[in-house]
Amino acid sequence: MAVQFSEEKLNKVKEIIARYPEGKQKSALIPVLHLAQESFGGWLSSETMDYVASLLQITPIEVYEVATFYSMYNLKPVGKYLFEVCHTGPCMVSGSDNIIAYIKEKLGIDVGETTADGLFTLKTVECLGACGYAPMMQLGKFFKEHLTREKVDQIIAECRAQAN
Amino acid sequence: MGRKLLLDKAHIEGIRYYDVYRKNGGYAAAEKALKSMSADQVIEEVKKSGLRGRGGAGFPTGLKWSFLAKPEGVPRYLVCNADESEPGTFKDRYLMEFLPHLLIEGLLISSFALGANRTYIYIRGEYAWIPDILEEAIADAHKNGWLGKNIQGTGFDLDIYVQRGAGAYICGEETALIESLEGKRGNPRIKPPFPAVKGLWQCPTVVNNVETLAAVVPIINIGGDEYSKYGTGKSTGTKLISACGNLNKPGVYEIDMNISVEEFIYSDEYCGGIPNGKRLKACIPGGSSVPILPANLLLTTAKGEPRMMTYESLNDGGFATGSMMGSGGFIVLDEDQCVVRHTMSLARFYHHESCGQCSPCREGTGWMKKVLLNIENGKGKMSDIDLLWDIQRKIEGNTICPLGDAAAWPVAAAIRHFRDEFEWHVANPDEALKRNFGLAHYADPLPVVAAV
Numbered sequence: 001m002a003v004q005f006s007e008e009k010l011n012k013v014k015e016i017i018a019r020y021p022e023g024k025q026k027s028a029l030i031p032v033l034h035l036a037q038e039s040f041g042g043w044l045s046s047e048t049m050d051y052v053a054s055l056l057q058i059t060p061i062e063v064y065e066v067a068t069f070y071s072m073y074n075l076k077p078v079g080k081y082l083f084e085v086c087h088t089g090p091c092m093v094s095g096s097d098n099i100i101a102y103i104k105e106k107l108g109i110d111v112g113e114t115t116a117d118g119l120f121t122l123k124t125v126e127c128l129g130a131c132g133y134a135p136m137m138q139l140g141k142f143f144k145e146h147l148t149r150e151k152v153d154q155i156i157a158e159c160r161a162q163a164n
Numbered sequence: 165m166g167r168k169l170l171l172d173k174a175h176i177e178g179i180r181y182y183d184v185y186r187k188n189g190g191y192a193a194a195e196k197a198l199k200s201m202s203a204d205q206v207i208e209e210v211k212k213s214g215l216r217g218r219g220g221a222g223f224p225t226g227l228k229w230s231f232l233a234k235p236e237g238v239p240r241y242l243v244c245n246a247d248e249s250e251p252g253t254f255k256d257r258y259l260m261e262f263l264p265h266l267l268i269e270g271l272l273i274s275s276f277a278l279g280a281n282r283t284y285i286y287i288r289g290e291y292a293w294i295p296d297i298l299e300e301a302i303a304d305a306h307k308n309g310w311l312g313k314n315i316q317g318t319g320f321d322l323d324i325y326v327q328r329g330a331g332a333y334i335c336g337e338e339t340a341l342i343e344s345l346e347g348k349r350g351n352p353r354i355k356p357p358f359p360a361v362k363g364l365w366q367c368p369t370v371v372n373n374v375e376t377l378a379a380v381v382p383i384i385n386i387g388g389d390e391y392s393k394y395g396t397g398k399s400t401g402t403k404l405i406s407a408c409g410n411l412n413k414p415g416v417y418e419i420d421m422n423i424s425v426e427e428f429i430y431s432d433e434y435c436g437g438i439p440n441g442k443r444l445k446a447c448i449p450g451g452s453s454v455p456i457l458p459a460n461l462l463l464t465t466a467k468g469e470p471r472m473m474t475y476e477s478l479n480d481g482g483f484a485t486g487s488m489m490g491s492g493g494f495i496v497l498d499e500d501q502c503v504v505r506h507t508m509s510l511a512r513f514y515h516h517e518s519c520g521q522c523s524p525c526r527e528g529t530g531w532m533k534k535v536l537l538n539i540e541n542g543k544g545k546m547s548d549i550d551l552l553w554d555i556q557r558k559i560e561g562n563t564i565c566p567l568g569d570a571a572a573w574p575v576a577a578a579i580r581h582f583r584d585e586f587e588w589h590v591a592n593p594d595e596a597l598k599r600n601f602g603l604a605h606y607a608d609p610l611p612v613v614a615a616v
């Protein structure tokens with residue numbers, strides 16, 4: 001797959017660059033990497049990163065430096081649905097351990113693994129700012145909060161239905 | 165009922181949208197500031213209000229603003245810190261989701277006071293749906309003449325942009341945030357120079373928390389003097405507290421800073437007590453970085469006075485017997501919870517989030533995590549407890565930014581107040597492996613989960 005944004009996305013890139021003063025287009029890097037990850041299969045290949053570098057007229061190393069620093073960028077392919085379950089203190093005291101154990105059992109994978117059908121990846125993450133609505137996980141753009149076993153079952157079923 | 169200044173209109177249907185916000189008195193403060201006050205007069209009101217930064221450090225906002233350098237011909241920037249990554253803290257999210265125009269109005273008044281024509285909201289990347297809400301509100305404010313060129317005919321220009329982060333707690337630290345906004349790794353800068361002199365793109369910059377900037381709206385509406393009558397002592401105004409952990413009603417509450425901790429936890433107006441008839445064991449009252457307190461020291465100070473929800477009272481007793489207001493992330497642990505395990509999870513958090521620039525922080529947080537994991541998983545030695553104490557002492561004060569201290573304090577406080585629980589883990593390795601709770605062995609066992 002040749003890495004290339006659509007016309008619409010290229011306009012979005014222009015709009016992002018226009019948020020900064022002249023010559024400060026490097027500031028667009030983090031938002032443009034988000035856009036790239038969304039557009040090119042949920043992760044950043046080195047080809048994608050090089051493409052972003054060329055768009056912003058910065059060197060590839062400047063992109064790698066940033067992509068490896070921030071935890072939201074995936075540097076390896078991930079499943080279609082990425083379950084990012086918070087396991088920091090406040091979620092832990094509200095039962096996140098049990099939710100993680102349940103998801104592992106239900107999907108038959110360990111933390112950091114992807115199901116054989118490529119649909120689900122399970123990750124544990126640090127506090128996402130939803131501590132009062134724990135246990136919780138991030139799924140794509142949104143948070144799934146107040147998780148219970150039933151709710152996990154439901155989320156998995158919805159993802160499967162959507163994928164078909 | 166506690167008096168409210170920020171969330172007083174939060175219950176109004178549709179307050180998220182411009183028309184409803186405006187009909188309910190929105191943008192009146194902006195009108196007053198831009199049309200009838202000078203920039204210095206706005207700063208003066210903020211000084212009079214006694215407002216202290218709500219991001220964690222509690223530094224007086226008016227004073228901070230007066231430090232901003234104003235060289236001729238150099239742009240100045242206001243940056244709104246919406247990184248909100250301190251475990252236990254989720255109040256800024258609430259403001260942005262439900263009252264986006266309150267934040268925008270606060271940004272408008274503050275930018276006017278500072279002479280900034282371009283203002284950025286740096287929001288943590290995981291709050292991925294909130295930029296849409298903010299951008300819609302910004303567009304509506306624009307349409308109605310509150311942003312853009314020559315705002316309301318006053319000659320003042322302002323544009324507000326939203327920038328998402330990408331997952332890094334350290335980007336809440338103001339100089340790391342600036343680096344990130346410049347498209348780099350979030351490595352904190354060595355200070356001085358301070359952002360007030362050389363900040364974003366080397367220009368004078370003020371970084372303030374979401375709640376701080378929203379509070380400027382009521383300050384202008386009612387006046388700094390009136391605002392300062394809320395709360396007590398040097399804790400003026402109201403404060404948002406995000407309450408979580410073992411509580412009947414976790415959530416975001418606005419408190420007038422003159423209620424007691426006990427009232428906050430147990431009254432129905434606030435958290436409604438602890439679920440399932442359990443007892444209170446411990447609490448981290450101001451976000452994961454501040455010292456944990458056992459129940460007795462939480463509810464009353466060492467002097468035997470009721471502990472209040474104010475900067476001063478939470479601090480009473482210093483590190484020996486007190487804690488801090490911090491960011492207002494109020495984490496409650498009931499009798500079933502294991503302090504060792506909880507501390508281990510926080511140590512893991514700080515290790516994960518260390519930017520790695522300074523060795524005491526990078527190595528020290530890794531060591532603390534490892535030693536705590538061993539103790540939690542029944543592989544600890546008695547000497548490990550002193551080792552932990554020693555490591556945290558070596559981090560504190562020896563790093564570029566305060567993340568090092570933030571990682572050290574929770575470990576120090578846990579050992580200070582719950583040493584017996586650490587010793588119990590070492591002495592009872594089999595038990596420690598089998599269950600998730602510590603000394604409170606009267607509690608019902610939790611399901612055992614695999615060691616992490």
Ligand SMILES: Cc1cc2nc3c(=O)[nH]c(=O)nc-3n(C[C@H](O)[C@H](O)[C@H](O)COP(=O)(O)O)c2cc1C
Pocket residue numbers: 216217218219220221222223225245246247248249250333334335336337338339371372373374376377565566567570
């Ligand atoms: C490691 C670290 C993380 C921080 N995270 C945040 C944060 O998420 N939000 C915030 O407003 N301030 C955070 N701060 C504090 C900021 O550096 C800064 O003091 C604050 O934004 C100033 O705003 P205020 O005066 O309005 O509180 C953090 C500080 C440190 C050292």
Ligand code: SF4
Pocket residue numbers: 334351352517518519520521522523525526563564565566567568
């Ligand atoms: S204290 Fe830690 S987070 Fe802060 S600059 Fe040093 S290594 Fe980075």
Ligand code: FES
Pocket residue numbers: 086087088089090091092126127128129130131132134136251252253
């Ligand atoms: S601890 Fe899980 S969201 Fe904060």
